[in-house]
Amino acid sequence: MLDAARTVFEKLGIEGASIREIARQAGYTPGAIYSYFENKEAIYGALLAESLERLNAAVDAAGDPELEPADMLDAKASAWFSFFATNPRDLDLGFYLVQGMQPRGLTAELNYKLNDRLHDALRPCETALQAMGLSADDALRENTSLFAHGVGLLLMQHTGRIRMFNQDATLLFEAYIIDLVERLLAPSPPGRG
Amino acid sequence: MLDAARTVFEKLGIEGASIREIARQAGYTPGAIYSYFENKEAIYGALLAESLERLNAAVDAAGDPELEPADMLDAKASAWFSFFATNPRDLDLGFYLVQGMQPRGLTAELNYKLNDRLHDALRPCETALQAMGLSADDALRENTSLFAHGVGLLLMQHTGRIRMFNQDATLLFEAYIIDLVERLLAPSPPGRG
Amino acid sequence: MLDAARTVFEKLGIEGASIREIARQAGYTPGAIYSYFENKEAIYGALLAESLERLNAAVDAAGDPELEPADMLDAKASAWFSFFATNPRDLDLGFYLVQGMQPRGLTAELNYKLNDRLHDALRPCETALQAMGLSADDALRENTSLFAHGVGLLLMQHTGRIRMFNQDATLLFEAYIIDLVERLLAPSPPGRG
Amino acid sequence: MLDAARTVFEKLGIEGASIREIARQAGYTPGAIYSYFENKEAIYGALLAESLERLNAAVDAAGDPELEPADMLDAKASAWFSFFATNPRDLDLGFYLVQGMQPRGLTAELNYKLNDRLHDALRPCETALQAMGLSADDALRENTSLFAHGVGLLLMQHTGRIRMFNQDATLLFEAYIIDLVERLLAPSPPGRG
DNA sequence: AATGAATGAGCCTTCATTCAT
DNA sequence: CATGAATGAAGGCTCATTCAT
Numbered sequence: 001m002l003d004a005a006r007t008v009f010e011k012l013g014i015e016g017a018s019i020r021e022i023a024r025q026a027g028y029t030p031g032a033i034y035s036y037f038e039n040k041e042a043i044y045g046a047l048l049a050e051s052l053e054r055l056n057a058a059v060d061a062a063g064d065p066e067l068e069p070a071d072m073l074d075a076k077a078s079a080w081f082s083f084f085a086t087n088p089r090d091l092d093l094g095f096y097l098v099q100g101m102q103p104r105g106l107t108a109e110l111n112y113k114l115n116d117r118l119h120d121a122l123r124p125c126e127t128a129l130q131a132m133g134l135s136a137d138d139a140l141r142e143n144t145s146l147f148a149h150g151v152g153l154l155l156m157q158h159t160g161r162i163r164m165f166n167q168d169a170t171l172l173f174e175a176y177i178i179d180l181v182e183r184l185l186a187p188s189p190p191g192r193g
Numbered sequence: 194m195l196d197a198a199r200t201v202f203e204k205l206g207i208e209g210a211s212i213r214e215i216a217r218q219a220g221y222t223p224g225a226i227y228s229y230f231e232n233k234e235a236i237y238g239a240l241l242a243e244s245l246e247r248l249n250a251a252v253d254a255a256g257d258p259e260l261e262p263a264d265m266l267d268a269k270a271s272a273w274f275s276f277f278a279t280n281p282r283d284l285d286l287g288f289y290l291v292q293g294m295q296p297r298g299l300t301a302e303l304n305y306k307l308n309d310r311l312h313d314a315l316r317p318c319e320t321a322l323q324a325m326g327l328s329a330d331d332a333l334r335e336n337t338s339l340f341a342h343g344v345g346l347l348l349m350q351h352t353g354r355i356r357m358f359n360q361d362a363t364l365l366f367e368a369y370i371i372d373l374v375e376r377l378l379a380p381s382p383p384g385r386g
Numbered sequence: 387m388l389d390a391a392r393t394v395f396e397k398l399g400i401e402g403a404s405i406r407e408i409a410r411q412a413g414y415t416p417g418a419i420y421s422y423f424e425n426k427e428a429i430y431g432a433l434l435a436e437s438l439e440r441l442n443a444a445v446d447a448a449g450d451p452e453l454e455p456a457d458m459l460d461a462k463a464s465a466w467f468s469f470f471a472t473n474p475r476d477l478d479l480g481f482y483l484v485q486g487m488q489p490r491g492l493t494a495e496l497n498y499k500l501n502d503r504l505h506d507a508l509r510p511c512e513t514a515l516q517a518m519g520l521s522a523d524d525a526l527r528e529n530t531s532l533f534a535h536g537v538g539l540l541l542m543q544h545t546g547r548i549r550m551f552n553q554d555a556t557l558l559f560e561a562y563i564i565d566l567v568e569r570l571l572a573p574s575p576p577g578r579g
Numbered sequence: 580m581l582d583a584a585r586t587v588f589e590k591l592g593i594e595g596a597s598i599r600e601i602a603r604q605a606g607y608t609p610g611a612i613y614s615y616f617e618n619k620e621a622i623y624g625a626l627l628a629e630s631l632e633r634l635n636a637a638v639d640a641a642g643d644p645e646l647e648p649a650d651m652l653d654a655k656a657s658a659w660f661s662f663f664a665t666n667p668r669d670l671d672l673g674f675y676l677v678q679g680m681q682p683r684g685l686t687a688e689l690n691y692k693l694n695d696r697l698h699d700a701l702r703p704c705e706t707a708l709q710a711m712g713l714s715a716d717d718a719l720r721e722n723t724s725l726f727a728h729g730v731g732l733l734l735m736q737h738t739g740r741i742r743m744f745n746q747d748a749t750l751l752f753e754a755y756i757i758d759l760v761e762r763l764l765a766p767s768p769p770g771r772g
Numbered sequence: 773a774a775t776g777a778a779t780g781a782g783c784c785t786t787c788a789t790t791c792a793t
Numbered sequence: 794c795a796t797g798a799a800t801g802a803a804g805g806c807t808c809a810t811t812c813a814t
Contacts, residue, residue, distance in 0.1 A: 019809060031811080032774050040809065144349075144358040145342070145365050152345025156337075165337040172338050183372060212784060224786080225799050233784065405805060417807075418778050426805065530735075530744040531751050535724070538731025542723075551723040558724050565762060598788060610790080611795050619788065775814080783807075790800075 001026050001036050002050060005043050010089050014044075014096055044096060045110050051090045052117040058083045059121045069131035070181045076124040081150045081173050091158055122147055132184055142180065149176050194219050194229050195243065198236050203282050207237070207289050237289060238303050244283045245310040251276045252314045262324035263374045267367075269317040274343045274366050284351055287311075315340055325377050335373065342369050387412055387422050388436065391429050396475050400430070400482050430482060431496050437476045438503040444469045445507045455517035456567045460560075462510040467536045467559050477544055480504075508533055518570050528566065535562050580605050580615050581629060584622050589668050593623075593675055623675060624689050630669045631696040637662045638700045648710035649760045653753075655703040660729045660752050670737055701726055711763055721759065728755050 004026030009017045019040055023030045037043045063075030084091045122143060129139035150173055155161075157169035197219030202210045212233055216223045230236045256268030277284045315336060322332035343366055349355035350362035390412030395403045405426055409416045423429045449461030470477045508529060515525035536559055541547075543555035583605030588596045598619055602609045616622045642654030663670045701722060708718035729752055734740075736748035 018807080020807090029775050030809085031776065034810075035773055140358065141360060141365070141368075144355070144360045145346075145369065147358075148345035148349055148355075148362075148365065149338070149342045150345065151348055152341035152343065153338075155344055155348065156341055165333065165340075167334060167337045169341075172334070172341065175334075176338065179372075179376060183376070211782075213782080221798095222800055223784085224801075227785075228798055404803075406803080414777095415779055415781095416805085417780075420806075421777055526744065527746060527751070527754075530746045531728075531732075531755065533744075534731035534735055534748075534751065535728045536731065537734055538727035538729065539724075541730055541734060542727055551719065551726075553720060553723045555727075558720070558727065561720075562724065565758075569758060569762070597786080599786090608796050609788085610797065613789075614794060775812100777812095779809105779811080781808095784805100786804075787802095788800105791796105791798095793796080793798105 001028075001033075002043075002046055005047055006050075006089075009047065009093075013089075014092050044093065045114070048093045048096075048114060049110070049117070051093050052114060052121065055080060055083050055090070055121045056117060059124055063124075069128045070185065073125055073128035073132065073181065074177050076128060077146055077150070077177055078174070080121050080125075081154070082170070084150075084154050085157065085170060088158055091154055095155075129184075132181075134184065142184075146176070146180065149173070194221075194226075195236075195239055198240055199282070202240065202285075207285055237286070238307070241286045241289075241307060242303070242310070244286050245307060245314070248273060248276050248283065248314045249310060252317055256317075262321045263378065266318055266321035266325065266374065267370050269321060270339055270343070270370055271367070273314050273318075274347070275363065277343075277347050278350065278363060281351055284347055288348075322377075325374075327377065335377075339369070339373065342366065387414075387419075388429075388432055391433055392475070395433065395478075400478055430479070431500070434479045434482075434500060435496070435503070437479050438500060438507070440473075441466060441469050441476065441507045442503060445510055449510075455514045456571065459511055459514035459518065459567065460563050462514060463532055463536070463563055464560070466507050466511075467540070468556065470536075470540050471543065471556060474544055477540055481541075515570075518567075520570065528570075532562070532566065535559065580607075580612075581622075581625055584626055585629075585668075588626065588672075592668075593671050623672065624693070627672045627675075627693060628689070628696070630672050631693060631700065634659060634662050634669070634700045635696060638703055642703075648707045649764065652704055652707035652711065652760065653756050655707060656725055656729070656756055657753070659700050659704075660733070661749070663729075663733050664736065664749060667737055670733055674734075708763075711760075713763065721763075725755070725759065728752070 005017070005022045008022045008025045012021060019030050019033055022043070023033050026032075033043075037046065059076055059079045062079035063072050067075060084094070125146060126139045126143040129142050130136065134142060153169040153173055156165075198210070198215045201215045201218045205214060212223050212226050215236065216226050219225075226236075230239065252269055252272045255272035256265050260268060277287065318339060319332045319336040322335050323329065327335060346355065346362040346366055349358075355362050391403070391408045394408045394411045398407060405416050405419050408429070409419050412418075419429075423432065445462055445465045448465035449458050453461060470480065511532060512525045512529040515528050516522065520528060539555040539559050542551075584596070584601045587601045587604045591600060598609050598612055601622070602612050605611075612622075616625065638655055638658045641658035642651050646654060663673070704725060705718045705722040708721050709715065713721060732748040732752050735744075
């Protein structure tokens with residue numbers, strides 16, 4: 001059933017994915033959906049939960065444990081970035097969660113769970129940052145920036161606005177990481193906390 | 194009439210803003226809308242065009258012409274960033290342009306115009322980057338990154354996901370600019386183009 | 387449901403028959419219609435298909451198989467003519483097929499089927515004409531003329547314009563058949579193929 | 580203004596000819612139309628009146644006065660037939676009058692006038708028929724049949740159904756006239772009034 | 773667990789017509 | 794005479810959701 005939803009969703013996008021269509025794809029009638037999900041938003045919740053599992057799997061699989069912290073940072077960050085860059089529908093889901101999802105569809109519990117799983121996917125980067133010598137606070141801050149940077153690039157790429165700038169999102173993300181590593185490993189210049 | 198659209202839009206969001214609702218808010222019947230706009234998308238087009246004008250006004254007003262390039266960069270970037278940070282509905286509009294707007298509503302001409310106006314708002318940063326010694330290509334690349342970074346932060350802040358990280362979007366954006374300036378002014382380390 | 391459509395259609399004509407009205411007559415809400423038909427044109431398609439079946443039934447039932455070809459021609463032609471003369475709504479449907487029906491509502495397949503069924507209803511006349519000694523080409527031509535004549539009379543009668551001429555459509559159609567038979571059975575005069 | 584209506588009407592057909600469109604074509608705004616016509620139907624009434632004038636002009640111009648009655652019949656009948664065959668929009672108008680026009684649009688007076696003008700266009704045929712020796716009653720009957728035949732052929736041709744029969748409407752009409760003349764000039768067989 | 777017909781509310785849009793200016 | 798903004802009614806259609814079976 002979730003597979004059907006995902007399939008429809010991949011084919012028709014988040015706007016075109018009606019209950020009817022999902023049911024048809026699943027070989028059921030519309031009413032049957034409601035045996036599995038409370039409402040339409042709940043489907044997205046489930047879809048998103050599953051998407052985040054795949055995201056975590058991708059991040060977990062990335063990077064040899066023996067890697068240097070800086071390389072680990074690169075590996076883990078590239079993992080979540082390329083997961084979304086490669087799977088635009090997962091990015092859609094993420095944006096949908098973030099933008100349009102009605103509070104009704106997401107129980108507080110599920111919302112927490114989803115947030116936690118997103119954090120889980122980003123934590124390896126934070127860990128690597130700490131391993132590079134950053135305090136917990138600094139690591140959090142840098143990780144937030146890193147995430148924001150990636151999200152911005154993904155959004156631009158996803159909507160075609162990045163071609164507008166004649167740039168390649170993945171290259172720019174890589175460059176950001178390189179600059180970041182450089183900055184962290186360099187002797188901090190005067191005047192920076 | 195545009196005011197009515199903006200009001201409804203602010204109240205109900207971009208999805209909930211139906212022609213009926215906009216007409217009601219404006220004190221008209223739905224048919225009357227079509228004396229002013231060809232269709233629903235055209236309303237957003239007009240709204241967006243106006244939003245981009247305000248954006249450009251904000252950017253143009255920012256920064257004393259006498260400023261050093263680095264400070265000018267800061268001023269101009271902060272201008273567009275804070276415009277969107279302060280006016281979340283304009284951010285919504287921007288995201289809508291970027292994500293959902295149907296080609297039908299936007300004539301190719303208008304689409305170009307809107308893109309141009311967005312570029313206009315970002316160009317001062319690029320100019321400042323070149324004034325700091327970057328080549329045209331490098332300036333474009335850095336400007337793209339800068340924009341992406343801001344967009345990512347704005348998105349996170351806008352959707353409440355930034356509090357999740359206990360960070361302040363504006364501070365993070367400022368930090369990015371500082372690092373950027375530092376990096377550009379520093380003697381480039383070996384191995385970086 | 388089809389009955390409702392037919393009823394509304396009889397009451398309000400083909401132009402006045404809205405989905406809303408059909409639904410109301412059927413005791414349903416508009417949306418319910420779409421469980422039965424893909425769109426409005428499909429309703430007419432179904433209505434027309436059924437009408438053509440009744441037409442064919444009437445034609446098939448007409449004329450003792452033992453009849454002479456000339457009498458069979460009379461019987462079959464009178465059958466389709468009187469079907470439409472007696473059931474003006476079926477005539478309306480036929481005109482609608484012929485004039486206004488959008489390609490969207492009628493799949494190519496259905497369109498073919500409808501055309502075929504109309505041909506089926508006219509074929510017995512053509513067969514009788516051939517039995518009277520006409521070549522296939524001549525039979526087709528005479529049958530086409532016969533059909534056109536009937537259609538013209540039906541249209542005039544239907545729209546009240548025939549009273550304008552103080553004539554009775556059925557009598558005129560009968561007279562046409564009589565003349566036709568006479569002409570075909572008579573030794574062809576010189577100069578006519 | 581009528582010209583504008585006719586132009587729009589020729590371009591967009593009877594369905595697509597909205598008041599807005601007519602006004603635009605005429606260089607006016609919709610409201611201005613109502614300075615000239617009571618309502619939309621009145622426009623069609625005027626259009627039709629004018630069409631019938633052109634029809635009569637065509638019929639009047641046809642056939643040398645010196646012609647034999649039989650040839651005159653051919654000339655006059657061919658005139659009205661080819662008028663409609665050549666100007667399908669006039670045929671549309673005629674069908675519209677006959678099928679869809681609301682009583683509101685046509686004052687009784689105008690209706691009479693239109694009927695009279697149609698009769699005028701057909702009268703030369705009737706006169707020719709009488710000149711060939713038919714009684715007034717017989718001439719009326721034959722003329723009615725002739726008109727019906729032509730109308731049937733025109734309808735079939737107009738709607739593309741005549742190609743279905745692989746026939747040429749004009750040829751079939753000509754053949755009808757030839758048969759008619761032949762029949763009338765031949766010694767009437769026994770049993771035909 | 774599943775059906776599937778049905779609802780009800782809503783969507784965007786069109787259009788003849790009116791009327792104060 | 795003409796404007797043109799506005800109306801009001803209607804149009805076809807979509808969709809999440811419900812519920813008796």
